Amino acid sequence: MQAVILAAGEGSRLRPLTRSKPKAMLPVANRPIIEYVIDALLENGIRDIVVVVGYRKEEVIRHLNRLDAPIQVVVQERQLGTADALRAAESEITDNFLVLPGDNYINAESIARIKEEQNAMLVAEHPNPSNFGVVVIRNGIVREIVEKPEDAPTFTVSTGIYSFTPDVFSYLQTNEIPDALSTMIASGRRIRAIPADDWQDAVYPWDLLKLNSRMLKEIKPRIAGAVDASVIHRGTVHIGTGTTIGPNTVICGPVTIGNNCSIGPNTVIMPDTSIGDGVVLEPFTYVADSLVMSDVTIGSHSRIVSAVFGQGCILADHTTTYPSASLLEVGGLIQKEEFGAVLGEGVRAAPFTTFKNCIAGNSVTVGEGKTVIGIIEDGTRVM
Template structure:
């Protein structure tokens, strides 16, 4: 069986983190999201894998070339939609096939369930169905898909994972796959609704924290660096090659620390923290429930909780992220969300900066002693 992974989109609702990389390449538990999709396919013996790339395609292709997996790449020249991305792979399809988004997590058991069906959709229950295509099901068959409704009639949503016969290509009349499904249903095709075993998507940047927590449960313990004899480790802790952990630091897993990091003395790393490669955390710093991408530096005596830091952030001593709940405008909706901070790539913060329920764009600079709240646009200097 073949599988087509759609990894051509940006993931605009995850900005500022996707300004420099596509959503499928965002790291959770120190691995790009697309790797989890490929792993689930390989566990099911599916080795004929086509990946459709587009936005920042060079980043995706470069990473796929490093993987020990038989992957064919096709390019969607313009990011017009999911059906248009699927058309880009049409010439490579030889029989029944799966379609999967490259930026969602799905487990192998879910794929095992849907691969047995011809013309089917993997569905899941979600507490915020209005962010997805809501699926109306009768007698196990899909009757209707309502895209991002204001008032959802059900909590059942489409995961964007499908099993198709090649007949679907004759129904790709617009640029979106849900329209093709509606055409197939209208033409009398039976589209089965298959419940997912385990599936998760990150719609907004703060959702990456939940996805990161989920994937940290899968890591295996490993110490590839140098850990001082006084360090206390509890739970599952993964430490990469070339990383050093200083005296009297305490790490409570699940925690993943990448390669060539420097974790200072007297730090506390609490559960559900993932720390990328070449990250420096200075002494007396506390990190919990956070996703810190590569090449970041966090100064001493800092407290980082419920935060997502993009690549190359440099935060001086006594930096604090303070989780709180506030109303955030997302598209045309306003919703209440609770997290500490989401920082884009290259954010610079002077000593004694506090981020409180804040989204700071790429290359934001913050001067000493500021409390930053709300949305800060790319390139802003906070004085």
């Protein structure tokens, strides 16, 4: 069996984190999301894998070339939609095949449920169905797909994972796969709805925290680098090579820390935290329920809770993220979600900065003692 992974899109609702990298390459528990999809396929014995790339394709291709998996890459020249991306892979398809988004988590059991089916889709229950294609099902057969409705008729959504026969390409008349499915249904073709075992998508930046928490459950314990004898670690903790953990630091897993980091002394890292490569946590800093990407520096006496920090942020001492809930307009829609902060790449913050339920764009600069709330555009100076 073959599989086509669609990894050409940007993930615009995840900005600012996707300004410089595609959504499929965002690190969750210190691994790009697309790796979890590939792993699930390999666990099912599916090794004939085609990946469709487009937006910032060079980064995806470089990463795929480092993996120990036989992956064929094709390019979607313009990001016009999922069906257009699938058409880019048509010349590589010779058998029944799966289609999967490269930017969602899916487990191997879910793929096992659908891989033997012909013309089927994986579905899941979701508390916010209006962010997805909502599926109306009768007796296990898909009757209708309603894309991102304001008033969803059910809580059942499409995961974007399908099992097709090659003749599906004759139904790709628009640029979106759900339109092809609607055409197939109208012509009398039966599309089976298969419930997923475990599936998660990150629609908005703060959703990465839930996905990070989920994936940290899968990490393997490993203590490498130089860990001081006074360090206390409990639960599942993974520490990369070249990392130093200073005296009197406490780490409560699940936590993963990358390579060549400098942690502590006297820091506390609480559960559901992932820390990328080359990160510096200065003394007396507390981090919990956060995703910190590579090459970030967090100054001393900081308190970081429910935060996503993009690569290369430099935050001075006494930085605080304050989780709260407020209304944010993202992608033209009003959203309300409780989290501390989402910072794009290269954010600079002076001492005593507080980020409160905010999204700060790439290369934002914040002056000393400021409280930052709401959405701050790329390159803004908060003085």
